[in-house]
Amino acid sequence: MKLPILLKLLTVLTLLAGPSMAMWSAADFARDVCRRSYKFQFDGCKDSKCLCASPNYVSSFVICLETYMPEGSPKELHRSNFKTVLKKLCGTENKLTYDDGLKYLDKNGYIFNTNLTKKATPNKPVLIDQATWNKNYLDDYTTRANRDYGVWQGAFMTFYLIVLCCISGISKVVKSIYYKRSASKALSKPNKMTRLWQKYISLPALFGFVHAKELSFWGINITLPTRMESIGIFGYFALALIFCFTRYYNVHEDNFIYGTKKKQLLRHIAARVGIIATTQLPILTLLALRNNFLMYISGWSLATFNAYHRAVSRVVYIMLIVHATVYHGYYAHTASTANMYIAHWYWSGATGIIAFGIAIGVGNFRRYFYDTFLIMHVIFVLVAFVATYYHVHGMGYTQSVYLTFALWAMDWLLRFCNIMWINLSLWRGDSNRVKSAEADMSLVGGNIVMNVKTPMPWNFKPGQFVFVYVASLNPWECHPFSLVSGDNVGDSFKIIAKAQNGLTKKLAKRLERTNSASLTFKIAVEGPYGEVHPVERYDSSLLIAGGVGVTAILPYAEKLSRMDIRQHTQFIWVVRNLDLIKICNKSLNKIIESGKVEVKIFVAGENEENLYLSEKGKINSDTSSLSDSSNGLDDIIMNHVSFGEKPSFAQMIAENFSQATGSMAVVSCGPGQMMDDIRKQVSTNFESVNGRVEYFEEAFNW
Incomplete structure (x- = not known):
């Protein structure tokens, strides 16, 4: 579309602003035109203080209002406009009233502005002529x-x-x-225009596929939008x-x-x-x-x-x-x-x-x-x-x-209101639950584990997150955390957070100083927030997590493992060490035992395999109270673990897409570079799937 045509269309839109002029009455226009029209130096006055004391200036304003205010307007409106202008110009210094101006006009009359210049110093009231008034109006x-x-x-x-x-x-x-x-039609392979839209508009980032990874320019960190x-x-x-x-x-x-x-x-x-x-x-x-x-x-x-x-x-x-x-x-x-x-x-x-x-x-x-x-x-x-x-x-x-x-x-x-409702039991009579929210917190290999209990029963959904306040630290500070299933009976949910800066760093230092395996903190929970992706609708699901990003992906795997649906689901998790696996031991066991989710875990850290073999059959004294089973890492989980390698997302996604028999949902959460790689591979390979492909990204960029 040519720019002039676009401007004309926008002009039409701006003309719709015409009704806004109804905000200004004819009396408003008359008042302002009268106020602005008198730029003469009445009686030689060069400042507002002098003008306010000049009966010729004040009377000129009065005769202008009397002449050009809308026909039939009440005298009180004239006086109100007079007071508004004079109060703004003179403040409390004005001693002349509207009636004083009328009396002065009756006694001295007025002249027209026809032969006057801006530098004129009239010694009589002046009335703006009709032609000048119309132009000024x-x-x-x-x-x-x-x-x-x-x-x-x-x-x-x-x-x-x-x-x-x-x-x-x-x-x-x-x-x-x-x-x-019609689920079959809704998830069938979309037409060519829709596929082109996905390939070039909805899936890529602004430039290429760099979206979740932060870029730095001259010390300024930015993320590019999709x-x-x-x-x-x-x-x-x-x-x-x-x-x-x-x-x-x-x-x-x-x-x-x-x-x-x-x-x-x-x-x-x-x-x-x-x-x-x-x-x-x-x-x-x-x-x-x-x-x-x-x-x-x-x-x-x-x-x-x-x-x-x-x-x-x-x-x-x-x-x-x-x-x-x-x-x-x-x-x-x-x-x-x-x-x-x-x-x-x-x-x-x-x-x-x-x-x-x-x-x-x-x-x-x-x-x-x-x-x-x-x-x-x-x-x-x-x-x-x-x-x-x-x-x-x-x-x-x-x-x-x-x-x-x-x-x-x-x-x-x-x-x-949300915090009060969730964290206090004032409105509930359930004696089996805590009276106020609390969390049993432990430190596992640089990760903080919170088993949270709240007075309100929780039935959280995958993709949801909450903000957590810790009363004994700075109570005004809060951080967002994704939710996973709790370990114990009575737990509302569990939070796993990597100790970094701010609140998590303070918690980690507090936990490091204690001699006990865990500490109980009074907390406040706000939420839940977040959206739930309908992964259960698709014929296949590919769930990919990196590090602590598993907190956003694991609930989807748990949900799909409990559902009675025919779907091929693969859960892929890349971690540096075994600590996070120990924390999620119980949930992983349930997912694997269901037989409905294919689990692949890649441990990329060096010496992790040797560490596991040296500890096999023993109870790790540092993590036994935190593990989801009494013997550390179960063999059932370790059978799904590969040491010392990172997966090739290009190969993995291409294989999953080529083997898919219908629609496919891909959900990812983890480091920015990993998610950008996944986004790129989904965009590259999605046309090989004989059905609709949707990519859902859980980004921790709050």
Whole structure:
């Protein structure tokens, strides 16, 4: 589509903003045109203090309102508009009233502005003539219109993101209904167009297949979105670019508000860009919230919402930089930069931009210092929002800030209610359960194992995760963890976490110092969150885990091992050492004994086989209390273990796809490089499957 045609279509959309002018009444226009039309130096006055004491200036404003206010408007409205303008101009210094102006007019009369210049010093009240009034009215109307278009354009950008969520949700619902009505047709090999879409759009990353692995440029760590996500993000960016820099109406020389065409255009661009940025704050906030209703509508993963949240935040921040830069250019052309620097809106705006920039910048420390990042991010975002409120206060755009705070507050309220409901037994009479949530924690080879008990019975689903707070450490810190089945009767679930930084590092140090095999901590659990992939629908499933990523994959294997369905399922797990296998011993036994899941475990660490052989038949004193069986590692599991090698995902996926008799689901979770390799091989080989192929990725990129 040619660009001019696209711009015309967008112009039609912006014309829909016409109803927004209903927000401004004819009385509002009359008041502002009267206020802005009098730029004479009445009685030689050169400042507002002098003008406020000038009966000729005050009476001129009165006669303008009397003449040009809408016909039939009540006198009280005249007086109200008079007070509004004079209070803004004069503050408490104004001593002249509306009635004083009427009396002064009756006594002294008035003159027209026909032969007056801006430097004139009239000593009588002045009435703007009809022709000048009409021109000034049009200039004022289009100035407001250009700003109101910004509001509606910002609303359209928000609507665009919501529509993307709805399209995704509708697609998932249609697939589900289609599957229930005719599973064989729904999972049959899709047509050529659908396969091309998968091969070139839905499966690849933005560039090639590097998606889960972090890339580093000049010390900045980033992850690339998928190509599908990139298309949605590009559409949002394109809308922002077009809306911010096209279609400014009635820009001309001799504008009565701004003077020159250049200053008028600078002011319009600065205002519209700032307005659009302000209208994006609610959707920007919503994309980051845990209780985000768009998650339920779209079915998107947390990783996808994070990708859109980061993209929208960058677009908004660029808008703020443009807004500030163009405003500086405008004031430089008006030679009133000094006045700008002393205005409260300038410093509140500068504070907001700096705080917003820091909130984005600390994301580079997210991976290494998650708790520090989270606290700093929340603090500086809050500072930015408060500064934004003070910046736009009185300009008519505080509604976006109010909505932003309302969404944020609602999320915190829902989280608080969720925590109270899950972790306390105030509303339950079950004496067999704990009164408040607790976790028996142990340290196994650098991995923290939490056997969690909560007052509320749990029936978690694969793919779900929770946030955990530990009361005896920093109670405001929380980390997300995937759930696996508990070891003991009464356990709600088990969490396995690799000791890294922040909360897990503190827990590991606490556990290292103890002489006992485990410690019990009072905790709070928030959740569950996450989406469940319908792997049971497919004729074959390939479940691939790397390291502690097994926590997201193992529940799927357990679920499929319990279901009475005809499906070929293969569970592949790559680990460095035997510790994680010991932790998951009981679950692995159940999966293998069911005979429904083919299990392959690859232990890549050096000397692990020698270590196993030396310990075979013995109880490891460090892990016996943590193992799922009394004799360490069972032979039934070890028969499925290969030492000293990593699997070739290219070969493994190609074999599974070539042997598949129908549809195939692939689920992976683990290191970024591993998941990118799997994504690449799925995209390369999926056309060899005689059925639909879906790739589901569980990414720990919170």
